[in-house]
Every structure is written in structure tokens, then in C-alpha cells.
Amino acid sequence: MITVLFGGSRPEGNTAHLTKAAIAGYDYEWIDLTQYQLNPVRDVRHDNKVIESYNDDYKEIIDKVLASETIIIASPVYWYSLSASVKAFFDHWSETLMDPNYKNFKEEMAKKDFRLIIVGGDFPKVKGKPCITQVKYSLEFIGATLSGYIIGTAEKPGDIEKDVYALKRAQEWQQTLGQK
Numbered sequence: 001m002i003t004v005l006f007g008g009s010r011p012e013g014n015t016a017h018l019t020k021a022a023i024a025g026y027d028y029e030w031i032d033l034t035q036y037q038l039n040p041v042r043d044v045r046h047d048n049k050v051i052e053s054y055n056d057d058y059k060e061i062i063d064k065v066l067a068s069e070t071i072i073i074a075s076p077v078y079w080y081s082l083s084a085s086v087k088a089f090f091d092h093w094s095e096t097l098m099d100p101n102y103k104n105f106k107e108e109m110a111k112k113d114f115r116l117i118i119v120g121g122d123f124p125k126v127k128g129k130p131c132i133t134q135v136k137y138s139l140e141f142i143g144a145t146l147s148g149y150i151i152g153t154a155e156k157p158g159d160i161e162k163d164v165y166a167l168k169r170a171q172e173w174q175q176t177l178g179q180k
């Protein structure tokens with residue numbers, strides 16, 4: 001099963017279009033992170049206490065991720081970073097790493113095929129590179145690896161059609177998704 005963690009604010013925008021080109025023909029679940037409540041993480045790691053619940057939707061989403069073989073993180077570049085919704089989701093991994101109910105979190109995440117798609121309008125192949133490194137290091141911290149990424153260049157809706165290289169890469173993914 002493929003799960004898309006979508007962090008864009010335009011459901012029919014460039015990021016969505018490029019991502020759908022990569023998963024065409026597959027069954028997938030599309031999780032629009034902007035439609036979920038992800039409360040700010042509190043760092044209590046050194047206070048000898050645990051936060052039992054954030055009263056938000058994080059656990060519902062992480063359980064779906066853990067039940068998937070392939071996870072595609074899809075985000076526009078916002079201020080030279082991943083979108084805030086994607087980052088809010090990552091922040092909660094710190095909570096899961098300490099949660100006794102998720103003892104095998106790292107082992108499970110290590111088995112997954114993680115991919116990343118980002119789209120930006122301001123030379124993202126150069127200026128968006130920190131997003132790739134950010135995801136790579138974040139995944140490594142939880143025992144996982146980033147198997148591949150695509151950087152799309154687009155500003156207005158529909159612009160991505162002109163990025164034939166990114167679209168071709170997305171089509172190539174159709175051959176390799178779910179093979180880990």
C-alpha cells in the first residue's frame with residue numbers, strides 16, 4: 001500500500017499533479033496533512049515525564065504510515081523549506097521514539113520505501129536542496145532511508161506540465177514503487 005503525505009495548500013496544484021503522475025495505476029491513500037490537527041510538540045524528554053496524548057490526529061496518521069510499504073512525502077517548497085504541515089508531522093516522531101506502544105518504530109520504519117516530491121518556483125533544484133537533506137537526515141534518525149526524490153519547478157497551477165524532466169522521473173517511479 002502507498003500512502004501519500006501531502007503538505008500542499010492547493011489540492012490540484014503542481015505538487016499534487018506531479019505526485020499523481022508518479023502513483024498512476026497504483027492503489028494509494030492520500031493524506032492531506034493540512035486537513036488534520038497536529039498540535040505543537042512539547043519537549044519533555046529531560047523532565048522525567050511523558051505526554052500521554054496531544055489530543056490531535058498524529059497517531060491516526062502514523063498508524064497509517066506504519067501499515068504502508070511505500071510512503072511518498074509531497075510538499076511545495078515554502079520559504080525554502082518543507083511546508084509547515086509536513087514539518088509538524090515530523091516533529092511528532094520524537095514522541096513516537098519514546099512511546100512504549102511503538103517499541104519497534106525504528107525497525108518498522110527501516111522496512112519502508114520513503115520517497116520525496118517537492119515543487120517550488122524559485123530555482124528549487126538549487127535552493128530547495130536543503131529540503132532533501134532535511135528529509136534524508138530525519139529519516140536516518142528514525143532508522144529509515146530516503147529511496148528517491150523528485151524536484152519539480154513550477155509557480156502557477158499547471159506550470160508543472162512544462163517540467164518534462166520531473167514528469168518523466170515521476171513516470172519512471174511507476175516502475176519501481178513498492179519494490180523495496
Ligand SMILES: Cc1cc2nc3c(=O)[nH]c(=O)nc-3n(C[C@H](O)[C@H](O)[C@H](O)COP(=O)(O)O)c2cc1C
Binds near residue numbers: 076077123128155157
Ligand atoms: C507561502 C509560500 C512560500 C513559498 N516559498 C517558496 C520558496 O521558498 N521557494 C520556492 O521555490 N517557491 C516558493 N513558493 C512557490 C511555490 O513553491 C510554488 O508556487 C509551487 O508551485 C506551489 O506548489 P503547488 O502548486 O502544489 O501549490 C512559495 C509559495 C507560497 C504560497
